[in-house]
Amino acid sequence: MLKNFWYAVEFSAAVTGSPTPVKLMGENYVLYRGEDGQVVAMRDRCIHRGASLAGGWVEGNCIRCPYHGWRYEADGTCVHIPADQAGTPIPKRARIDSFPIEERYGLVWLFVGDLPAEQRPPIPALPEYGDPAWRMITGEYTWNAHYTRVVESGLDSSHAPFVHSVFFNLRDDAEVPPYEVQMEDWSATARTISKPPKRAGLLKLIVKRDRPFSSATLTAHMPNINRIHLDFNFRGYQYIYFASNIPVDENTTLTKWIGLRNFLPQAWADWNSRKNTNDTYLEDKAVIESQVPRVVPLTGEILLASDSLQLAYRKLIRQCVERGWAVGSDYGIPSVSVSTNGNGKAPIEVSVG
Numbered sequence: 001m002l003k004n005f006w007y008a009v010e011f012s013a014a015v016t017g018s019p020t021p022v023k024l025m026g027e028n029y030v031l032y033r034g035e036d037g038q039v040v041a042m043r044d045r046c047i048h049r050g051a052s053l054a055g056g057w058v059e060g061n062c063i064r065c066p067y068h069g070w071r072y073e074a075d076g077t078c079v080h081i082p083a084d085q086a087g088t089p090i091p092k093r094a095r096i097d098s099f100p101i102e103e104r105y106g107l108v109w110l111f112v113g114d115l116p117a118e119q120r121p122p123i124p125a126l127p128e129y130g131d132p133a134w135r136m137i138t139g140e141y142t143w144n145a146h147y148t149r150v151v152e153s154g155l156d157s158s159h160a161p162f163v164h165s166v167f168f169n170l171r172d173d174a175e176v177p178p179y180e181v182q183m184e185d186w187s188a189t190a191r192t193i194s195k196p197p198k199r200a201g202l203l204k205l206i207v208k209r210d211r212p213f214s215s216a217t218l219t220a221h222m223p224n225i226n227r228i229h230l231d232f233n234f235r236g237y238q239y240i241y242f243a244s245n246i247p248v249d250e251n252t253t254l255t256k257w258i259g260l261r262n263f264l265p266q267a268w269a270d271w272n273s274r275k276n277t278n279d280t281y282l283e284d285k286a287v288i289e290s291q292v293p294r295v296v297p298l299t300g301e302i303l304l305a306s307d308s309l310q311l312a313y314r315k316l317i318r319q320c321v322e323r324g325w326a327v328g329s330d331y332g333i334p335s336v337s338v339s340t341n342g343n344g345k346a347p348i349e350v351s352v353g
């Protein structure tokens with residue numbers, strides 16, 4: 001898991017005047033919205049005797065601990081200890097860590113790390129958000145898996161005929177045409193072409209099956225965001241999936257996702273759109289939760305030309321580890337296991353950049 005990034009940890013609408021607990025990289029935080037409308041993030045542990053502030057309540061822009069009523073300002077400073085005699089000074093150490101917050105795209109972004117504001121990797125762009133041409137739905141789901149495996153599944157162009165066979169039904173035609181990877185400082189992107197799905201639920205009613213191809217532009221925004229931009233190659237119909245795969249801990253990922261489509265803007269079509277996303281999740285979950293090692297290794301495994309985008313993602317992770325941004329034990333012990341594949345050919349090393 002990597003520090004020094006903005007993590008979208010909750011939908012803005014879920015953060016209110018009632019404290020909300022969130023867990024990120026094994027640490028507990030509490031979020032709340034003060035009366036000034038600003039979201040506050042603090043470590044969710046009272047400095048007095050360790051109670052969770054998420055069980056407390058908000059007063060103005062402050063939060064009150066439910067155990068003995070200590071009151072904290074938005075910057076984490078304790079400003080009231082009810083059990084003290086009037087006039088007793090509050091100990092200087094009576095403060096809790098508070099963390100930078102941004103709200104963007106209807107999500108609350110929490111920064112955990114030690115970089116000053118001007119050096120922090122930016123929150124990725126989502127220009128379609130808020131554009132009336134795009135109908136939005138949101139959702140969430142949980143994986144018993146490390147977030148890096150989840151991100152990689154969203155970069156993977158060769159699993160669809162196998163994992164999503166109901167939708168694609170193309171197992172006898174699974175070749176992935178060569179594609180280019182574009183790497184930027186904090187992202188890797190590739191546009192892949194695929195045969196149109198044979199069965200596509202509601203889409204089959206509006207999309208002709210004789211299209212020559214459809215395309216998917218797949219992006220990993222470091223360290224935990226997937227953007228999947230599908231172009232159905234029909235009347236400009238497109239769908240964008242933007243997912244924050246939150247590293248809750250080393251074996252749990254909570255995905256908060258936004259789905260945007262520029263066709264069928266009516267509310268009745270939301271159900272179908274959400275069902276497609278959830279069905280896809282369940283199919284991916286069955287495989288991803290089986291993967292060993294749990295964390296994507298930075299060396300080893302057999303990455304082929306069709307895996308170039310995952311290779312680029314691993315390169316970006318490695319750069320962050322080399323900067324000293326790894327937290328937890330994920331990359332404490334490198335896992336190395338290189339072998340040739342069954343047909344005697346060496347793994348294809350793919351260069352990206």
Ligand code: FES
Pocket residue numbers: 046047048049050051065066067068069070
């Ligand atoms: Fe929070 Fe005592 S534990 S006030």
Ligand code: FE
Pocket residue numbers: 153154159160163164280284
């Ligand atoms: Fe998938």
